Amino acid sequence: MRRSIAVVGLGKDVGKTVTAFALARAAQRAGITVALTSVGRDGEVHDVVTTYPKPRLVMPAGSVIATATVLLPRSPAVEVLELTEHLTALGPVAIVRLRAECTVGLGGPSTGVAMRNLVDRLKNYAELVVMDGAVDRLAATAGGDDAIVVSTGAAIAPTLQGVVERTCALVERLTIPGQPPAGAIEVEGALTPSKAVDLLARRDLERGIVVRDPLSLQLPAALLRALRSRASVTCRRPLHVVAATVAAQGRERDVDPVALATAVARATGLCVYDIYRNAVAVS
């Protein structure tokens, strides 16, 4: 079955792009044709916001990419497959195949619906689609057979413990199970703190709570845990988080890479890869 993997990060500089790129390269080595796209801009030389240098995306020949037309390399020439109707701040998105290895910039659509459509179209050209994503655009992938990789790193919190806690909270939210029990309390739209407080006041919480997808849970971790301690929280369109990656080096500080990978693996129960060390940690 043709599949896709979305790489989502907890913030900037957590190795999201490096992870997406590594996944694409690894699949290519395994003889799998890969397509790559990004929610928003990636692959630029410097971060548009922070001006820090960004990783260069050198993609091998045969890769398919979906990106804003202005980011397409003029040389080496690419094979133009489709000009889509999806627009970005940088212009329309084109789907092209690289006929020679080259450095690419990625700029895909920023809405979940457009991204879903683009991923479906990319599946016509590649066996695996990798998207460099954003958590809040993931809703469109919910319920499908897409896998999700969570990227985290030293850049998101001042301490190792902080990094682990924030990562754990995200994973907890994204891994809310499907298959809601019959008669569960249905929550329309986002489950916000005020709705959660109302729910906690109910006496029939044993029925369980069901939301549309994990991203409907717009709650602080503590409130979600409080809710889960009293009721089963499920969703109609689950996501499939399969692994996490860690980046020990942040802009401001570094943490011990082994300690980070081990702690994240233990806290989330996920298989954790340190892309930079080519090492893996399991819980």
Next chain:
Amino acid sequence: MRGVSSLTDAVTAEAVGALWLERVLEPISHAGRRAKEERRPFAPGQEREARAAIADVLATAERCSLEQAHALRAVVRGLPEPSETLARVAAGGGLEDLDIHQLLSFLDGLHTLRERGAGRLPERLLPVPFEGLHASLARGRQRSGGFYLDGPFDAALVEARAAERRAREAYECERARLREAAQALLGDAAREEGEFAVLRGTFAGLPPEGVRVIREAATYRVFELANDAPALAAFSLLEETRGSVAAAEERVRACITREVRVQADALLAEAQRVGEIDLHLAAVSFALAERAVAPEIVENAEVLMVEARLLPLERRLAEHGRRYVPISLHLDGQAVVTGPNMGGKSAALRTAGFVQLCAQWGLPVPARAARVGFVERICWLGVTAGAADRSGLLSSFGSEIVRLAQALDGIAGQRLLLIDEFARTTSPNEGRALVVALLESLRERGDLALVTTHFAGVAEAAGVPHLAVVGLRRAFPVSGGARPALEEALAVIGDAMDYRLTPAAQSEASGGAAIALARLLGLDDGLTARAERELRSARL
């Protein structure tokens, strides 16, 4: 299709189904939308052109099934819009690979349209085959259907790419050598291109040759491979060959650009023709789907329609499982239409407007037969959602008068006025006097006008023809049992009502069914019984 605003205002457009027609005939291509913007309805004096346009649509409809028309439209829908690219090239700009891909798709589409449209579309709408240019651009077509500046364009490009490939392989060998050496010392982390981290516990010495430190942390360091002299030489050669490839690609692009520039004007004309095809096929689909016929277009203003259908109403009725009764009438000057409530008087007015509209948009009309003379404006004066005075300063009567004054402003004798129960909200005596006076005035002006009213003796007083809805074929069932639901009541009314228009034998006020209708539609029995008693005593 030909611009609502020039023939009708927004209120009239809504009343006579122009907005519905616009939606049905909506172009599906950018070129079609542009062509639509440029079109105007046919005006008095353009009867010959209108006849030709309608004949054109019907000729295609003769040669083409609805499915075939839809299939041709699907080709139009899939065509890219090359006008911007062509204008840029004509102005001296260059083509990008995406532009060439778009032009190739455009030429593919033109070819398909020509092939499938031959014998169906009018000769003037058949796309020109740009065989030479098409074949030239098709050299870049790939098995995927995509476009690539490939070998067939230029032998030098093939050679440059082969040289680049060899140089890249040589450079990759050098990098593999460096990576292997680094991996032997630093472990598996060095296996990938790019940055890699190594724990100080694993390796704490000086970095080996071909590796440099790019970040120091307490427990680890981040390295990347650094080119040594042989790798640098290989890289230098690679860069050189890349430059050659880029130059060869630019040469091919420039060559294609020149080829396209020579034909840019002709291609732009073809893009415009696609817009015309889009509009034509929309009209053909309409004619086929609605079994529309060519109206006889005459020089003098008149509307004759035989079994004409007001399509938006026909659709709405069908959605509720009800049948639409086609309407026939002849309006050659001014006429009064009377009949019971819900007898189809307003629908008759709207149908006349719809038929007029179709003819002036150059469309066949949904009728068994029709004869139409052109007017400058169609004006609806009556009840519609958009007609109300939104400022709230005017009463219903006040709004009506303001709209009438606006409608009468301008050149006399070039309008079709559809006036629905004018002055119904003022005192009956004055209301009747106003309607009679209005009809007399319209007769003097020579405007076409169809006027519905419940006032008695209006047509006779104004000296204009009087048409009446045939009316109830039978009495409504007497209440007593459970009151029918609205849908059911409407079905009862529909079954009992004969909506046809006939010349009225005498000038008489319409009515007689209002109280029965009110009862059927849910008004309290006691209240309607009182109304009947009051009516009887008034007659006595």
